[in-house]
Amino acid sequence: MTAYDRLATRFARIATVNEAISMLNWDASVMMPPGGAAARGEQLAVLSGLSHELATASALADDLTEAELSPPADPWAAGNLALMRHRQQQAAALPADLVEAQSRANSACESVWRGARQTSDFAAVRPYLAEVVRLTREASMALGEAFGLTPYDALMDLYQRGIGAADVEPIFTAYEGFLADALPLAEAIQAGRGIPTPLPGPFPIPTQEALCRRLSESAGLDYRHARLDTSAHPFSGGTPTDNRITSRYTEDECFQSLMGVMHETGHAMYEAGLPRAYARQPVGEAAGMAAHESQSLLIELQVCRSDAYLSWLGPQLAASFGGDPSLYATGNLGGLLRRVDRGFIRVEANEVTYPAHVILRFRLERALMAGDLSVDDLPGAWNEGMQSLLGITPPDDRRGCLQDIHWYDGAFGYFPSYTLGAMAAAQIMAAIRRAVPDVDEAMSKGDLSPLLGWVRREIHGRANSLGFNDLMVAATGKPLESADFTAHLTARYLTA
Amino acid sequence: MTAYDRLATRFARIATVNEAISMLNWDASVMMPPGGAAARGEQLAVLSGLSHELATASALADDLTEAELSPPADPWAAGNLALMRHRQQQAAALPADLVEAQSRANSACESVWRGARQTSDFAAVRPYLAEVVRLTREASMALGEAFGLTPYDALMDLYQRGIGAADVEPIFTAYEGFLADALPLAEAIQAGRGIPTPLPGPFPIPTQEALCRRLSESAGLDYRHARLDTSAHPFSGGTPTDNRITSRYTEDECFQSLMGVMHETGHAMYEAGLPRAYARQPVGEAAGMAAHESQSLLIELQVCRSDAYLSWLGPQLAASFGGDPSLYATGNLGGLLRRVDRGFIRVEANEVTYPAHVILRFRLERALMAGDLSVDDLPGAWNEGMQSLLGITPPDDRRGCLQDIHWYDGAFGYFPSYTLGAMAAAQIMAAIRRAVPDVDEAMSKGDLSPLLGWVRREIHGRANSLGFNDLMVAATGKPLESADFTAHLTARYLTA
Numbered sequence: 006m007t008a009y010d011r012l013a014t015r016f017a018r019i020a021t022v023n024e025a026i027s028m029l030n031w032d033a034s035v036m037m038p039p040g041g042a043a044a045r046g047e048q049l050a051v052l053s054g055l056s057h058e059l060a061t062a063s064a065l066a067d068d069l070t071e072a073e074l075s076p077p078a079d080p081w082a083a084g085n086l087a088l089m090r091h092r093q094q095q096a097a098a099l100p101a102d103l104v105e106a107q108s109r110a111n112s113a114c115e116s117v118w119r120g121a122r123q124t125s126d127f128a129a130v131r132p133y134l135a136e137v138v139r140l141t142r143e144a145s146m147a148l149g150e151a152f153g154l155t156p157y158d159a160l161m162d163l164y165q166r167g168i169g170a171a172d173v174e175p176i177f178t179a180y181e182g183f184l185a186d187a188l189p190l191a192e193a194i195q196a197g198r199g200i201p202t203p204l205p206g207p208f209p210i211p212t213q214e215a216l217c218r219r220l221s222e223s224a225g226l227d228y229r230h231a232r233l234d235t236s237a238h239p240f241s242g243g244t245p246t247d248n249r250i251t252s253r254y255t256e257d258e259c260f261q262s263l264m265g266v267m268h269e270t271g272h273a274m275y276e277a278g279l280p281r282a283y284a285r286q287p288v289g290e291a292a293g294m295a296a297h298e299s300q301s302l303l304i305e306l307q308v309c310r311s312d313a314y315l316s317w318l319g320p321q322l323a324a325s326f327g328g329d330p331s332l333y334a335t336g337n338l339g340g341l342l343r344r345v346d347r348g349f350i351r352v353e354a355n356e357v358t359y360p361a362h363v364i365l366r367f368r369l370e371r372a373l374m375a376g377d378l379s380v381d382d383l384p385g386a387w388n389e390g391m392q393s394l395l396g397i398t399p400p401d402d403r404r405g406c407l408q409d410i411h412w413y414d415g416a417f418g419y420f421p422s423y424t425l426g427a428m429a430a431a432q433i434m435a436a437i438r439r440a441v442p443d444v445d446e447a448m449s450k451g452d453l454s455p456l457l458g459w460v461r462r463e464i465h466g467r468a469n470s471l472g473f474n475d476l477m478v479a480a481t482g483k484p485l486e487s488a489d490f491t492a493h494l495t496a497r498y499l500t501a
Numbered sequence: 502m503t504a505y506d507r508l509a510t511r512f513a514r515i516a517t518v519n520e521a522i523s524m525l526n527w528d529a530s531v532m533m534p535p536g537g538a539a540a541r542g543e544q545l546a547v548l549s550g551l552s553h554e555l556a557t558a559s560a561l562a563d564d565l566t567e568a569e570l571s572p573p574a575d576p577w578a579a580g581n582l583a584l585m586r587h588r589q590q591q592a593a594a595l596p597a598d599l600v601e602a603q604s605r606a607n608s609a610c611e612s613v614w615r616g617a618r619q620t621s622d623f624a625a626v627r628p629y630l631a632e633v634v635r636l637t638r639e640a641s642m643a644l645g646e647a648f649g650l651t652p653y654d655a656l657m658d659l660y661q662r663g664i665g666a667a668d669v670e671p672i673f674t675a676y677e678g679f680l681a682d683a684l685p686l687a688e689a690i691q692a693g694r695g696i697p698t699p700l701p702g703p704f705p706i707p708t709q710e711a712l713c714r715r716l717s718e719s720a721g722l723d724y725r726h727a728r729l730d731t732s733a734h735p736f737s738g739g740t741p742t743d744n745r746i747t748s749r750y751t752e753d754e755c756f757q758s759l760m761g762v763m764h765e766t767g768h769a770m771y772e773a774g775l776p777r778a779y780a781r782q783p784v785g786e787a788a789g790m791a792a793h794e795s796q797s798l799l800i801e802l803q804v805c806r807s808d809a810y811l812s813w814l815g816p817q818l819a820a821s822f823g824g825d826p827s828l829y830a831t832g833n834l835g836g837l838l839r840r841v842d843r844g845f846i847r848v849e850a851n852e853v854t855y856p857a858h859v860i861l862r863f864r865l866e867r868a869l870m871a872g873d874l875s876v877d878d879l880p881g882a883w884n885e886g887m888q889s890l891l892g893i894t895p896p897d898d899r900r901g902c903l904q905d906i907h908w909y910d911g912a913f914g915y916f917p918s919y920t921l922g923a924m925a926a927a928q929i930m931a932a933i934r935r936a937v938p939d940v941d942e943a944m945s946k947g948d949l950s951p952l953l954g955w956v957r958r959e960i961h962g963r964a965n966s967l968g969f970n971d972l973m974v975a976a977t978g979k980p981l982e983s984a985d986f987t988a989h990l991t992a993r994y995l996t997a
Contacts, residue, residue, distance in 0.1 A: 018547055024543075024544050025525060025548055028524075028525060028528060032524060032528060036532070036728065038725055039725055040725040040726030040727075040743065041740070041742055041743030043742065044740050045743070047520075048520050048524070051518060052548075055551055228534060231536075232533075232534055243537075244540050246536050247533060247534060247536065247537030247541070
């Protein structure tokens with residue numbers, strides 16, 4: 006066995022432990038009775054610790070050194086080896102006790118946050134968040150030192166390799182400028198169009214569940230390898246051959262669940278589409294969280310909110326929920342699903358204002374990590390930021406700094422991925438329209454297979470063999486730019 | 502930190518990995534889509550391998566040697582140390598590659614068995630079972646050598662420490678003699694009583710589920726720390742603070758699910774009743790599988806099929822399923838729930854013939870492990886054994902050697918625990934009646950708290966601090982005997 010083959014075995018083992026962690030996280034959010042939380046926290050901490058131990062084993066480091074002396078000729082294998090080194094350096098930068106302490110602190114904080122969010126009680130979770138921030142900063146400094154990055158860039162690198170604050174800052178600043186004009190313009194155009202009529206309902210939850218399942222299946226999700234469940238906070242988890250997606254339901258309306266499920270379906274199909282030949286290898290994973298969001302938002306925003314898809318979706322909705330057929334016309338559905346407003350909640354935001362939510366979080370988490378903002382001052386800073394970006398002030402922390410799970414679960418540096426993903430999705434959709442001219446016609450029949458064929462080949466099939474921008478170049482002909490995104494917004498929202 | 506304290510930390514870590522394994526096994530049986538099976542097999546194999554690696558670490562062995570030089574004075578800690586040594590010897594006897602190979606072979610065989618059982622196709626699963634038998638024999642020989650036990654006794658020791666074939670053989674032989682007279686007598690007495698009238702139904706599954714949950718809750722299961730789900734093969738899994746029990750339902754009748762849930766509730770309450778101070782330590786675990794079955798069968802057989810409990814259960818059933826109230830009278834329910842017949846299926850057997858099912862499996866698995874019986878010859882040997890013990894021959898392997906999951910999942914040496922548990926349950930019930938004279942009166946009001954108080958103190962609270970027979974002595978005043986069991990059967994089935 007060559008050193009490279011031994012490494013492949015070692016990394017497969019690490020990935021398999023991480024699969025177990027992913028499944029236990031899914032269970033914790035979807036199935037676990039509340040009394041199981043403490044034990045689950047320990048299980049996750051111990052498995053995280055073992056995963057870290059495997060990655061920092063001296064025998065693995067020796068194999069890396071040996072393999073690098075005669076790197077494999079095959080480009081995927083060579084890329085895999087480089088990623089293995091990157092992973093090993095990341096792990097080696099972090100002491101084992103810090104990794105387990107982070108896992109425990111994140112579990113404890115997330116668990117308290119669930120209650121604190123409901124009662125809008127930031128004070129209850131503040132000490133837990135302070136501990137999470139303290140440990141994350143410690144980790145970020147260690148990682149930053151190891152890679153010659155700023156601490157915050159080192160965290161960003163964990164979620165989207167190779168992308169740092171300097172990459173996103175000009176994009177965000179430009180978007181803030183765009184938004185200053187675009188938002189009032191979109192609102193004015195929208196006002197001129199009149200108010201769309203809400204679907205009358207009722208929206209029984211079993212009917213929504215059945216429709217969600219059918220739509221995700223017709224989009225390409227294979228339920229022999231997937232489950233759809235309910236959780237307080239929708240997410241996509243599991244493994245490439247066992248996708249676990251979740252949604253939440255309210256009887257008041259149906260779009261939250263439908264669009265949420267289609268979003269998670271995009272994530273799940275990415276995982277399912279990764280090449281099996283490199284399963285459990287670093288090069289065989291998804292290309293990062295911005296790439297991942299590009300796939301979920303491609304389905305949710307580019308496809309499902311397009312006129313073409315809505316013209317097919319309307320009759321499906323009508324068959325499920327009944328009532329006046331004219332309400333299911335594309336024009337009315339588009340009015341409902343592409344409504345621009347200024348809201349407090351990121352996950353309910355429209356695609357015009359969504360980047361503002363991300364910009365706020367990016368700035369605040371960067372300040373938290375730099376030590377320029379204390380956890381005590383977070384609620385105030387949040388509210389000021391919302392006022393400055395969208396001209397609104399959250400009435401309470403539930404609709405402010407308590408709304409997202411990320412920080413309370415130790416995820417700092419993740420938020421920019423959402424907006425990079427939204428921009429990438431627009432760029433990918435533009436490329437698909439060039440390559441597959443009849444893609445909209447297929448979408449208007451509910452047929453996503455031409456689109457899925459393209460992303461399977463151009464995105465999913467390339468897995469993590471390229472960096473994010475190289476992947477965008479290979480797939481779309483250019484690195485990530487905001488031009489296709491703003492063109493998309495202009496066509497959809499800024500054209501009377 | 503003393504060597505003993507370091508060991509406590511090490512064993513807590515091992516137990517925590519095993520908790521993760523338990524949860525992933527639960528998920529595989531209850532939630533996982535079929536396409537996830539291969540990846541799950543890998544996850545379980547890797548975690549089993551890691552658990553084994555932790556238990557065989559040379560630093561752990563060094564800590565054991567050091568701690569044994571000055572063992573702790575506290576009897577629980579001293580018992581814990583002895584159990585740690587026992588675990589370490591078990592682990593050290595098995596090479597790591599064998600442990601992972603067993604985990605993989607068991608997962609693969611179990612997965613094939615699920616289909617083979619449905620189609621009664623022994624040939625389909627035969628090569629997988631042969632591989633499981635081969636690996637289990639290899640493990641049994643290694644364990645036997647390490648402990649100076651026969652290979653089969655070494656397997657039995659894995660499930661009920663300190664109990665071997667020589668302990669159960671005379672009990673089983675005596676029972677076979679008892680049964681030869683008792684079964685015809687019970688059948689004759691039953692015939693004289695006339696045929697009970699089946700409940701008319703219908704038995705909607707949601708109604709059954711709700712009743713199962715309510716009955717298990719009123720028996721003492723705390724759903725803040727538990728879940729009840731559906732699976733093809735009912736079981737109790739999870740961890741002491743996160744019990745996962747399952748049942749299966751048919752619309753044809755309600756007793757299978759109700760009694761099944763009460764059985765699993767007995768298991769779950771044992772886990773929940775273990776002392777938290779020794780959580781994740783060998784001494785803090787349940788005292789073995791015979792002890793575990795004593796707790797499930799105490800609830801299912803001793804309590805739930807007693808006249809006292811049935812007099813309370815009748816009105817609960819009537820409220821759920823309606824119809825002629827006289828059918829819910831204790832006499833009729835007892836006739837339905839205590840029916841003696843000669844059937845092919847172990848899990849459907851009554852308590853008179855159940856030991857015969859176990860005796861058959863005990864003899865066959867012993868012969869398989871000794872190499873005296875080949876997997877090819879298993880179906881025939883099974884059918885001959887059933888003919889000899891109960892005078893019936895299964896019409897197909899689905900109702901013969903394919904019916905139980907155990908062997909196909911690598912569990913050899915487990916079956917005797919069922920009958921030891923049934924006997925222990927009778928002995929425990931007799932002790933409870935002596936200690937708590939009004940226990941039947943409470944049961945007739947649906948109140949199991951006096952009984953539960955006794956078992957929490959006398960059984961659950963002692964955890965694994967005593968061997969099985971010492972536990973029986975401490976709790977009931979004598980080691981396990983069959984006298985209380987045959988007295989119970991005589992009173993219930995052999996008295997006109």
